[in-house]
Amino acid sequence: MLSKERIDELAQLQINLGYTFKDILLLNKALTHKSYVNEKSEAIKNNERFEFMGDSVLDVVVSHYMVKTFQDFSEGLLSKIRAAVxxxxxxxxxxxxxxxxxxxxxxxxxxxxxxxDKNSILANAFEAVAGAVYFDSNLETAYDVFLPRLKKEIAQYAKTSRFRDFKSELQHFSQNTLNCIPFYKVVKETGPDHEKQFEVVVRTNGEEQGRGAGRSKKEAEQAAARSALEHLNPEFKENGG
Incomplete structure (x- = not known):
């Protein structure tokens, strides 16, 4: 059993979290680090099993939201964003x-x-709390509790170009919306060999949809694909384009 002092203490954390536990012992267990257990003579469980569960819960929350929200993102891009979040x-x-x-x-x-204040301990404890919420309720409740906190992080990474594969996004969009695949063509090369600049045009159904420049053909194609998505897909900028 927990002391009244500890129960009162955890009341504030539940307010911070936005969830009230039916079984407060689950929350307390999620906050119990192995270093604490090692110093106690009585049998106490640490939070590592909850951490294991919470890792999966957060993965599902992030994955479910992204698949619904970013319908033109490739599997590879979704995986990269989830790993970052x-x-x-x-x-x-x-x-x-x-x-x-x-x-x-x-x-x-x-x-x-x-x-x-150690990142590793805090991150593990956050996962453990997610696991505790899941065990105290269900996955739907865990989704409602943690998604609002994760959405800002997801949006931030979704807007970061280094995570984006615009060519894959354009191909997916073109196949599903225009029933065609994009065609890329280098239309201009400038500069000496060690400082080449390429200009690429991307077309769908014979019509130019975007242009892009870069220090390599691959970079120019990505820029052209991004330009085409901005032109063709109204939802592109809303999704962080």
């Missing part, structure tokens, strides 16, 4: 947003060496 640094930041470190049960040594 559920990585250690991102989850640690989300944990700090709800002051999760203040509620962790840590061993004395870990506490004294700044464990409450």
């Amino acid at each position: 559920v990585n250690e640094a991102c989850l640690a930041g989300l944990a700090r947003d709800i002051c999760l470190g203040d509620y962790l049960l840590l061993g004395r040594g870990e506490d004294l060496t700044g464990g409450r």
Whole structure:
């Protein structure tokens, strides 16, 4: 059983999280680090099993939202964005947003060496809390609790060009909307061999849809594909184009 002081303490965390546990022991377990368990003589479970479950829960939440929202994103792009969103640094930041470190049960040594603000501990604890919410309720509830916190991160990475494969997006859009595939052609090359600049045109059904330039044919094709998507797909900019 938890002390009244601990229950009162966890009440604030539940407010921060936006979810009230039916079984408060699940939340407490999610906050119990292995360093704390190692210093106790009684049998106490740490949060690692919840962390394992929570990792899967957050993956499903992010994947479900992205598949519904970014319908022209390739599987590879979706995987890259998901990996960026559920990585250690991102989850640690989300944990700090709800002051999760203040509620962790840590061993004395870990506490004294700044464990409450370590990315690895915070990220793992955030996953464990996600697992605890799932076990206390269901996946739909976990989705409602965690998606609002994850959406901002998803949008940020979705807008980052280095994650985008515009050629794949354009091909997917063209096949599904125009019943054709894009055709790319280099129309101009300038500069010396060590500083070449390429200009590429992309066409669908014989009509020019976009142009792009770059230091390589691949870079120019990506720029042309992006230009075409801006021209052809009204939802492109809404989805972070």
